[in-house]
Amino acid sequence: MQRMGLLEGMARGDLEELLERVGSGYRPGSVERLTAEDPGWREALDRAEAEVGALYEALSQADVTLGRWRRAMAELSRLWLRVAERPGDMDDSPALEPAFDEVA
Secondary structure, eight states: OOOOOHHHHHHHHHHHHHHHHHHHHOOTTHHHHHHHHOHHHHHHHHHHHHHHHHHHHHHHHHHHHHHHHHHHHHHHHHHHHGGGGSOOSOTTOOOOOOOSGGGO
8 A cells, every 4th residue: 555645645635624614514405406506516616626636646646756856865865975985185074964864
């Protein structure tokens, strides 16, 4: 099972909050009644739901990209820290600590 990313988690929280608000005020038959009174409402709802779905997918993919970014930064940090392992012209410089490993 894949762990949910930060952005997807935020999006899921937003969706759950919306579902709670809508669910608490929902009355059976109200969707059908509103659709009959205002057909444009249903079309707008379908468009908005499709947009939210597409953006949810984009946020999930952004989480994947963020994970790749963090792993790449950790690797770059490790590679550059090899410089600190070699003596230079001045040997009194402070030791460097790894960065980004805790977020990769």
